[in-house]
Amino acid sequence: xxxxxxxxxxxxxxxxxxxxxxxxxxxxxxxxxxxxxxxxxxxxxxxxxxxxxxxxxxxxxxxxxxxxxxxxxxxxxxxxxxxxxxxxxxxxxxxxxxxxxxxxxxxxxxxxxxxxxxxxxxxxxxxxxxxxxxxxxxxxxxxxxxxxxxxxxxxxxxxxxxxxxxxxxxxxxxxxxxxxxxxxxxxxxxxxxxxxxxxxxxxxxxxxxxxxxxxxxxxxxxxxxxxxxxxxxxxxxxxxxxxxxxxxxxxxxxxxxxxxxxxxxxxxxxxxxxxxxxxxxxxxxxxxxxxxxxxxxxxxxxxxxxxxxxxxxxxxxxxxxxxxxxxxxxxxxxxxxxxxxxxxxxxxxxxxxxxxxxxxxxxxxxxxxxxxxxxxxxxxxxxxxxxxxxxxxxxxxxxxxxxxxxxxxxxxxxxxxxxxxx
Numbered sequence: 568x569x570x571x572x573x574x575x576x577x578x579x580x581x582x583x584x585x586x587x588x589x590x591x592x593x594x595x596x597x598x599x600x601x602x603x604x605x606x607x608x609x610x611x612x613x614x615x616x617x618x619x620x621x622x623x624x625x626x627x628x629x630x631x632x633x634x635x636x637x638x639x640x641x642x643x644x645x646x647x648x649x650x651x652x653x654x655x656x657x658x659x660x661x662x663x664x665x666x667x668x669x670x671x672x673x674x675x676x677x678x679x680x681x682x683x684x685x686x687x688x689x690x691x692x693x694x695x696x697x698x699x700x701x702x703x704x705x706x707x708x709x710x711x712x713x714x715x716x717x718x719x720x721x722x723x724x725x726x727x728x729x730x731x732x733x734x735x736x737x738x739x740x741x742x743x744x745x746x747x748x749x750x751x752x753x754x755x756x757x758x759x760x761x762x763x764x765x766x767x768x769x770x771x772x773x774x775x776x777x778x779x780x781x782x783x784x785x786x787x788x789x790x791x792x793x794x795x796x797x798x799x800x801x802x803x804x805x806x807x808x809x810x811x812x813x814x815x816x817x818x819x820x821x822x823x824x825x826x827x828x829x830x831x832x833x834x835x836x837x838x839x840x841x842x843x844x845x846x847x848x849x850x851x852x853x854x855x856x857x858x859x860x861x862x863x864x865x866x867x868x869x870x871x872x873x874x875x876x877x878x879x880x881x882x883x884x885x886x887x888x889x890x891x892x893x894x895x896x897x898x899x900x901x902x903x904x905x906x907x908x909x910x911x912x913x914x915x916x917x918x919x920x921x922x923x924x925x926x927x928x929x930x931x932x933x934x935x936x937x938x939x940x941x942x943x944x945x946x947x948x949x950x951x952x953x954x955x956x957x958x959x960x961x962x963x964x965x966x967x968x969x970x971x972x973x974x975x976x977x978x979x980x981x982x983x984x985x986x987x988x989x
Contacts, residue, residue, distance in 0.1 A: 908937070
């Protein structure tokens with residue numbers, strides 16, 4: 568009698584476990600409506616199983632269990648809760664896999680005790696414990712998993728689906744699992760390894776896509792900051808030019824007065840000061856390429872402000888097969904690093920040399936600069952001594968590799984040298 572009561576209780580807890588855990592794997596929230604719907608389905612499914620057990624027998628009921636329990640549950644979850652059929656299938660087979668935890672524990676219990684009621688009791692206890700744990704932790708994880716593409720989710724589902732069919736074919740419909748055949752023993756291990764390889768492939772592809780997105784975001788941020796600085800520089804230049812135009816009449820009157828008074832030397836000085844002020848409003852033209860010209864013009868202001876000798880040779884056409892973001896990442900980072908490296912030196916030792924030219928269909932970029940402290944190299948990249956720095960060299964390397972080019976950081980003749988070929 569205890570065996571029968573515990574057996575019925577075990578079947579009831581397993582049924583409820585499978586239905587509610589399947590819903591949890593689908594991210595169905597335990598609202599009042601959802602709990603009521605799943606409870607009514609549990610009662611209906613339990614009634615069908617009892618009828619099948621009494622009229623068809625235990626063996627046949629076990630064989631048709633997927634048709635009278637699992638298949639209706641898949642359709643119920645898909646139609647009533649508006650979930651994808653593939654995801655409903657995944658949730659049910661995964662729930663089935665979770666049921667095996669109590670099954671293993673029950674088999675161990677009956678092996679040690681040789682009593683059926685112990686088997687049922689252990690299964691009931693383990694089922695309740697696993698159910699509580701799953702209902703506590705699964706909903707949040709299930710929501711995150713369901714945000715993935717269906718193809719990716721089905722890769723995760725490969726193992727529980729294979730196990731589901733393997734278990735029924737080898738232990739319910741046949742006795743192959745207990746035959747000891749090598750092909751059966753090795754099958755699950757093979758599928759497990761295959762699923763793991765597929766998982767790794769997908770995971771690393773997703774990881775690389777995430778890194779690509781993060782790097783593009785960094786490059787866009789660099790371009791954004793560069794654009795802001797260039798706009799501010801142009802605004803300042805335009806403001807200065809506006810003042811000069813506004814005050815031009817006063818300047819000419821002052822010059823005329825100085826000439827009338829015979830003070831030609833003062834008039835000449837006044838004219839030279841005007842020319843110098845006007846020159847500050849003119850953007851230097853390094854080349855025909857608009858983006859490169861803007862980048863170099865902006866950094867020239869920093870270079871002149873810090874009394875840095877700047878030698879440059881720029882020979883590029885007005886169009887290049889590279890995006891403005893990529894060019895900005897390489898040139899801006901290269902020049903900013905060079906400026907930062909020469910600033911600790913005395914003004915007469917501050918030197919930056921830029922060579923930018925085409926060689927056939929390749930763009931050659933060379934930036935050389937003096938330095939106060941030789942950098943430390945790790946894997947060919949100079950390492951920043953201060954935390955938070957060093958992203959510039961990594962961005963340069965990333966862009967060069969993305970464009971199927973290469974970059975090199977070296978020390979030559981007391982100069983730090985950056986060479987990029989695109």
